[in-house]
Amino acid sequence: MDEPRSFWRKYVFSVDHKMIGIQYIVLAILMALVAGGLALMIRAQLAWPNTGMFKPEAYLSYVTMHGTLMVFFVISPAISGLANFLLPLQVGTRDMAYPVLNMLSFWTIVPGALLMIASFFMPGGAASAGWTAYPPLSAVESVNPGSGWGQTLWLLGMALFIVSFTMGGLNFLTTILNMRAKGLSMMRLPLTVWGFLVSTVLGLLAFPPLTAAAIMLLFDRHGNTSFFLTDMVVNDQLMALGNGTPLLFQHMFWFLGHPEVYVIVLPCVCMMFDIIPAFTRRPVFGYRPSVYSLLVVGFLSMIVWGHHMFVTGMNPWVGKYFSVATVIITAPFSVLGVNLLASLWRAKLRPGVPMLWCLAVVSAIGFGGLGGLFLGTMTSDIYFHETYFVVGHFHLMIGTVTLLSIFAAIYYWYPKMFGRMLNEKLGRWHFWLTALPMMSIFILMHMQGLGGMVRRTFDTSVYAYNETNAALTIPITILATALFVGQFLFLFNAIRSVRHGEEAGRNPWQATTLEWETESPAPHGNFGETLPTVHRWAYDYSVEDGDRDYVSQAAEGRA
Amino acid sequence: MTTQTIDRWRNGSSPWGHTWQKNMMWWFIVTDGILFAGFLCGYAYARQGSEAWPATDVFFSVILLTVMTFVLITSSATMACAVAASRAGDRLATRKFMRYTLAGGLGFLLMQAYEWWSVIGAGLRPGVNPNGDTLFGAYFFLVTGFHGTHVLLGLIVILVAYLRRRNEAAPLNPDGIELVGLYWHFVDLVWVVIFGCFYLI
Secondary structure (H helix, E strand, O other): OOOOOOHHHHHHOOHHHHHHHHHHHHHHHHHHHHHHHHOOOOOOOHHHHOOOOOOOOHHHHHHHHHHHEEEEEEEHHHHHHHHHHHHHHHHHOOOOOOOHHHHHHHHHHHHHHHHHHHHHOOOOOOOOOOOOOOOOOOOOOOHHHHHOHHHHHHHHHHHHHHHHHEEEEHHHHHHHHHHOOOOOOOHOHHHHHHHHHHHHHHHHHHHHHHHHHHHHHHHHHHHOOOOOOOEEEEEOOEEEEEEOOHHHHHHHHHHHHHHHHHHHHHHHHHHHHHHHHHOOOOOOOHHHHHHHHHHHHHHHHOOOOHHHHHHEEEEOOHHHHHHHHHHHHHHHHHHHHHHHHHOOOOOOOOOOOHHHHHHHHHHHHHHHHHHHHHHHOOOHHHHHHHHHHHHHHHHHHHHHHHHHHHHHHHHHHHHHOEEEEEHHHHHHHHHHHHHHHHHHHHHHHHHHHHOOOOOOOOOHHHHHHOOOOOHHHHHHHHHHHHHHHHHHHOOOOOOOOHHOOOOOOOOOOOOHHHHHHHHOOOOOOOOOOOOOOOOOOOOOOOEEEEEEEEEOOOOOOOO | HHHHHHHHHHHOOOOOOOOOOHHHHHHHHHHHHHHHHHHHHHHHHHHHHHOOOOOHHHHHHHHHHHHHHHHHHHHHHHHHHHHHHOOOOOHHHHHHHHHHHHHHHHHHHHHHHHHHHHHHOOOOOOOOOOOOOOOHHHHHHHHHHHHHHHHHHHHEEEEHHHHHHHOOOOOOHHHHHHHHHHHHHHHHHHHHHHHHHHHHH
């Protein structure tokens, strides 16, 4: 394919997977600033509840939009961006299977993000039914102010996101399955690629029921139907809304919602398997068990959604099933975590900023996973469900684990994106200003939850028993502010290093996978005249090969 | 982008002996199928919990539905013939069978429009049902409407594929016709499930 010359074809409507990947990451960063700002407003209200800064309904819309934006328009596009950038390079091909569809995928998520932002300016404000959008909160306009046009735009924005995800996902999948370089069998794939593969399949299987639910909810709002509505009392008035059931929405939502956690966590964990060996200079521990565990985790994640619904009054036997299945997931997931730990065992670590992030990710997986046990078990979840224990837990898993590993990945692959290294000193400051506050915030939230502090509440000081928990609230807000401010170090570093960073060269980390075979930044078409041929797995470290201690996947010779 | 450059960019092995185009279509069909499964699970949930679900003969004419189903399945068969003819390199037969398929799909849509017209005449609306549970009307219009949209999209895709093979100079590209055919068979298969769920039981 000819290299595009014009500005529009090269930087805006580009079909080159590397440019689309960077576009996704830039979108994620912009949305992260919005969603992070919302988080600060939430924290300000919680720390100083009686100043009258925000109205209660505005607070609820900040909580809703913070969650929605972070999950679907920050973490997801950041991972899509990394997948876009890495997949064709790591499987040794020139571009995605269907580059035009790839471009369409990006230009579908952008209007989705704009709709989400636009919902703040609707009468009644942005959606405020929570990121889960449970009806009747999200379906009946008189229930809350955000349930007007804000909620409709929210649903349309989600629909665009799902369409974008489907287009991107189909591309990821066929690229991995069909476009692999000669010799690159499935069991020679880097675990990063495996992570994207499993996560894409999960997403493609789990999103359609949410699409169905969103369409039905739109009809409930604007088409006079009552799929999710039943007769109920609103503002002291009996409303005859119909004879549907809100419970159906919860099932359809969480059938997506739980796999979605794994859609974003699994590729993040798997990227660690590729970054860590470059710094320990040893193969990862247990490649095959990791692949098999990944597949088992993926399968199990599709059949445990009910553990989000223990307090809906479901049949206790159904709850028991969901409890047991959830606890079983711990086993294969622990294999992944323990393999990461074992990869570090007795290694002489090379210093490097990406490695710092990896270590933080491993410990976040440990903390987060431990809290998950209490929430997956029905008996303890019923106590914890409405508290900050849940907030702390899911932020550790789908906030901390993912963001920290996305940063690890950006620090690690930035040289391949721009041909220059990120500044190391700024990187270290950024690391400590991110990892320390993040871990502390969410571990402290677990403690508040143990003390019974209720979530989704505008002013928790109205409950007298919260006085003991309140002591932690202001420290958490201060830590959150430090976390937000720390990110500007990264922004400064990332923008400055595009021009002023140290030249990286082809393979600054002495790593084995295919993306390091080509120039940095990789040229249009990725690999010059001939595509690489693969001769071995992705983790040939700790071998003697002349003056080098690693053998690239594409190097000929010893198999 | 011309076909020539695509070929230069293609490499690697093909799992299950399929091209990436075919793999992509199969995975798309899987996700789209799960979308319908979501609707139908909701339908089953509502119907199981309802005490006043109308019997199938209250609104529907089984004769009409049988004819509709027969026409749609026949159009699937003619689509398969079109794929076979294009594999054999027979342009005239390919175009003939694609015309039959278009006629079958269009006939199905017209009959469905007539069916909607008659149930609306009987007072059924998405939120109103004179003979029983209101959810009945909601699910009926949702699921058949969504399926009808799929049929319409399928017809547009077939029409485009048909027009692109109008003159002798254009490549016949049997792989492309097979992809269109896959989607069309899927739409028909979904209809068979809907037919069973709504009209038979």
